[in-house]
Amino acid sequence: MIDWNLVWPVLAAMTAGGLIGIERTHHGHPAGFRTHILVCLTSCLLMLAAMNQSTWSFVALPGQTVVIDPTRMSHGLLTGIGFLCAGVIFREGFSVHGMTTAASLWVTSAIGVLFGVGMWDLALIASTATLAVLGLLRLLDARLPHVGAMDVTLRWNEGAAPGEAALREMLRARGLRAVRIGHVISPDRLIHEQVLKVKGPMPIDADGLVSDLRGQEGLAGFSVLPRDE
Incomplete structure (x- = not known):
């Protein structure tokens, strides 16, 4: 019972x-x-x-306390x-x-x-x-109503990396926002890598962001990785 x-x-x-x-x-x-x-x-x-x-x-030993x-x-x-x-x-x-x-x-x-x-x-x-x-x-x-998140890495050629304000504006056009932006410069200073944590309402528009990034001049490569919990 x-x-x-x-x-x-x-x-x-x-x-x-x-x-x-x-x-x-x-x-x-x-x-x-x-x-x-x-x-x-x-x-x-x-x-x-x-x-x-x-x-x-639990049973104690016989004869013992x-x-x-x-x-x-x-x-x-x-x-x-x-x-x-x-x-x-x-x-x-x-x-x-x-x-x-x-x-x-x-x-x-x-x-x-x-x-x-x-x-x-x-x-x-x-x-x-x-x-x-x-x-x-x-x-x-x-x-449940979710806020999705993506890890975005952008690899720019020397001198081509946009400022953080321009990045945020590009994301805002897709209903996204950057909650963190990190920067990594290669030892030879030829590649400027921007690492972003991006959030937006689900379903998050990863395809739209990829389409926008493909048209960016000076972008040597990028990755867009939606994530779960």
């Missing part, structure tokens, strides 16, 4: 994380809707496990999984990738802890909730 005292906190945590994630997704940040739900869900699960230690399947703090084991597990999560997050230009994968690893670790301490009800609730976030909520995530 389902223990609703465990279900309601899980649902509340998912709702709170989702609302925060919607705001982050709307503004085009790398940690978005599902990532925030998973992080909030994981924290809720671990605290519920700690608050319900009386249900843990042992005073322990089993939560230290979960602390160690989560510290270890943190290194693994860090390994799946990577940065490319101004973009960050792998946030949802790292969050799913974290919540999976928490579910393993719950199974390990014998909290089967909470572990099954957590598994169902996680699968719903990663699977079913993907459809909802796709329908």
Whole structure:
């Protein structure tokens, strides 16, 4: 039989994380809707496990009185999984990738802890909730109002690079805006590379920007890379 005292906190945590994630997704940040739900869900699960230690399947040695703090084991597990999560997050230009994968690893670790301490009800609730976030909520995530982002790199011949004001005006004509602009000059000073993080409403007009760039005189090469969370 389902223990609703465990279900309601899980649902509340998912709702709170989702609302925060919607705001982050709307503004085009790398940690978005599902990532925030998973992080909030994981924290809720671990605290519920700690608050319900009386249900843990722990048996002391025969004839012995042992005073322990089993939560230290979960602390160690989560510290270890943190290194693994860090390994799946990577940065490319101004973009960050792998946030949802790292969050799913974290919540999976928490579910393993719950199974390990014998909290089967909470572990099954957590598994169902996680699968719903990663699977079913993907459809909802796709329908949310998004601000898309692209990594744009422009390689100009010597003396041909436009100023930042001209770049911003070109992007504005396509409904886009540059939130960051970086500059890299080659050692021989023959190539001026401009690295931009560009945002705009979804669906973002990458084809239009590519068409505009093709007609730019002095542009030796460029890349336009739309990105996801």
